[in-house]
Amino acid sequence: MAVVISCVAQKGGVGKSTLSRLIAREYAVNDWQVKIADMDLQQGTSYRWHQRRLMSGIEPALSVEQFRDVKSALNASLAVDLLVVDGAPAADRQTREIAAQSDLVIIPSSLSLDDLEPTVRLANELRQHCDAKRLCLCLCRVGNSKPELNEAIKYLKATSYHLLDGHLLEKTGYRRASDAGRCVTETTFFGLNEKADYLAQSIIDRANELGKEDGAFAEAVNG
Helix, strand or coil: CCEEEEECCCCCCCCHHHHHHHHHHHHHCCCCCEEEEECCCCCCHHHHHHHHHHHHCCCCCCEEEECCCHHHHHHHHHHCCEEEEECCCCCCHHHHHHHHCCCEEEEEECCCHHHHHHHHHHHHHHCCCCCHHHEEEEEEEECCCHHHHHHHHHHHHCCCCEEEEEEEECCHHHHHHHHCCCCCCCCCCHHHHHHHHHHHHHHHHHHHHHHHHCHHHHHHHHC
């Protein structure tokens, strides 16, 4: 059975699609068979990104498919090693179903309280449907203010949830890469790629850490 890593959020524009594509690419480049399940039929952000990637012939090749419901997405996971679920925004029933079926759930947030507070509220709700240790918080769209970043880190570390190491900066280079069908480790800037790779490794490390605690998950992660 595939490993399932989900990126969910209570609102749009906080980076869940960016993270989904980062995760998928980093596993795919290491010879995993990966599929992104784009659950947002209205926006289809990852699906349209994938079309741009295909047209540009970028490797590694990824698979992205849109799904109406979680059951259909999970059925598609039988043919891959990793299913990355790019959830639709809002803490609805589908988001709860995704969390219940995921080995790792990542909830991104920007630095503002307008995003930080809903992020923690969503984690609090999802812990009723999955083990809290599987819930990870992640900072995205980070600006140049170190005090603001430190305040956000302090805010999230005060919760009972795992805060991933690293963060994604709010940079034109990342947006340009996305426009070209690339992920945030595939920009034309070494420094940006390095920062994104650091975050990706933090996600992989957390998956491996949980895998050591769960025999079936460990086999999938290390297999």
